[in-house]
Amino acid sequence: MNSRVALITGITGQDGGFLAQLLLDKGYEVHGMRRRSSSAEDGHDRLGESGLMQRVHLHYGDMTDPASIIRVVRDARPDEIYNLAAQSHVKVSFENPAYTAQVNALGCLHLLEAIRLLDMVKSARFYQASTSELYGDADEMPQRETTVFRPRSPYAISKHFALLTTINYREAYDLHASNGILFNHEGKTRGESFVTRKITRAAAAWSAGNRKPLALGNLNARRDWGDARDYVRGMWLMLQQAAPDDYVLATGESRTVRQFVEAAFATIGVQIDWRGEGAGEIGVDTRSGDAAVVVDPQFFRPAEISHLVGDATRARQKLGWRPEVSFERMVREMVEADVARLRGHAR
Ligand code: NAP
Ligand code: F7E
Numbered sequence: 001m002n003s004r005v006a007l008i009t010g011i012t013g014q015d016g017g018f019l020a021q022l023l024l025d026k027g028y029e030v031h032g033m034r035r036r037s038s039s040a041e042d043g044h045d046r047l048g049e050s051g052l053m054q055r056v057h058l059h060y061g062d063m064t065d066p067a068s069i070i071r072v073v074r075d076a077r078p079d080e081i082y083n084l085a086a087q088s089h090v091k092v093s094f095e096n097p098a099y100t101a102q103v104n105a106l107g108c109l110h111l112l113e114a115i116r117l118l119d120m121v122k123s124a125r126f127y128q129a130s131t132s133e134l135y136g137d138a139d140e141m142p143q144r145e146t147t148v149f150r151p152r153s154p155y156a157i158s159k160h161f162a163l164l165t166t167i168n169y170r171e172a173y174d175l176h177a178s179n180g181i182l183f184n185h186e187g188k189t190r191g192e193s194f195v196t197r198k199i200t201r202a203a204a205a206w207s208a209g210n211r212k213p214l215a216l217g218n219l220n221a222r223r224d225w226g227d228a229r230d231y232v233r234g235m236w237l238m239l240q241q242a243a244p245d246d247y248v249l250a251t252g253e254s255r256t257v258r259q260f261v262e263a264a265f266a267t268i269g270v271q272i273d274w275r276g277e278g279a280g281e282i283g284v285d286t287r288s289g290d291a292a293v294v295v296d297p298q299f300f301r302p303a304e305i306s307h308l309v310g311d312a313t314r315a316r317q318k319l320g321w322r323p324e325v326s327f328e329r330m331v332r333e334m335v336e337a338d339v340a341r342l343r344g345h346a347r
Helices: 014-025 067-078 090-095 097-118 156-172 193-207 228-239 255-269 313-319 327-342
Strands: 005-009 029-034 058-059 079-082 126-132 178-182 214-218 246-249 272-275 283-284 291-295
Touching: 005 014, 014 029, 014 228, 029 067, 058 067, 067 097, 079 097, 079 228, 090 097, 090 156, 097 126, 097 156, 126 156, 126 228, 156 178, 178 228, 193 214, 193 255, 193 291, 193 313, 193 327, 214 255, 228 246, 228 313, 246 313, 255 272, 255 283, 255 291, 255 327
Parallel strands: 005 029, 005 079, 029 058, 079 126, 126 178, 178 246, 214 291
Antiparallel strands: 272 283, 283 291
16 A cells, blocks of 8 residues: 655646546545635535545645645645646736736745755655746747747746746755646646637537637647646656656647647537638638637737647656547547536536
């Protein structure tokens, strides 16, 4: 029986749920930090939906409240700490830049200081949820660990601080601390305002007869979309290594938002034909002639990243990690889960 203890910040998020499941399956005692919410009480959020509520130890805390972080780390006494908590929405970070920095940048620092203050530098291992957003409009394709960072959003800048701080604690205090530089990863519990989930929910609604067109922003953006279950396995592998390091996790394939729309609607048997251009472009259901997708400039970003695609060679060679879930399977399962939710059967 595994007696290791893990603490996950951001346990109520997409990755937090998948990681908690993985660690429970491996026999870990799993603790999670969550913040108080008036709308998502026990049993009504993603943890509740996945049935994990009763199997993890939940502690109230907030990344902007250093004392609460110290208390949670002290009470959980974890062997492994996964820092997943973040204001993780890039567009929102332009509207709430200072809050984003407080949670993502200073929150990471508070957590690392808690490890130091509680004399856990030699006993605890630390994972920082870093991101491909750090690369910005990179001058290298695909992006790897050595590619120069050119962050283009308050979100990315806050995560850059956290990545550098994590490296600093590794070098200054010999903490087993690793950054996972993860490219986009999705799943059936993805937040509803991220583009993939917006699209899979719209496809599910379309199949149920709701003909309201989906409003999207930049259809030309290209992302490297993988499946979150593969990526949380990579996080765990990083903390099982003798030495800490920083790793890119990516599929190596990229697609446009437009292609994601086509794949999601194909799952429900609908072919999308694109007409017009720019803000006037629409995606038409070829069978009915109805517009299924329209462009709404409110979803454009003040600074966009046109193309991200990752090279996960280091993770493959050192961790033995490679993605197992194909793009097609991931999209199909996301749409199927949204169809089931619409019918009242949560998956
Ligand atoms: P997510 O679904 O947005 O989850 C974020 C989590 O952080 C939620 O549990 C949220 O709690 C929590 N949180 C936010 N602000 C907090 C605060 N002030 N104090 C405590 N907790 C707070 O994100 P995700 O997709 O699972 O991603 C996990 C991590 O990986 C994030 O750090 C994200 O930036 C990073 N990342 C994600 C991707 C991706 O493609 N998914 C790629 C690269 C990096 P509530 O439920 O209360 O909001
Ligand atoms: O946007 C474009 C948008 O918000 C993807 C986070 O997990 O991954 C995520 O950040 C692309 C962008 O994810 C809409 O402009 C078009 O080019 O789904 P997203 P993201 O910004 O890539 C990274 C790796 C993280 O670290 C983040 O935490 O899609 N796009 N139309 C749209 N995006 C949204 N949200 N909504 C639209 O209507």
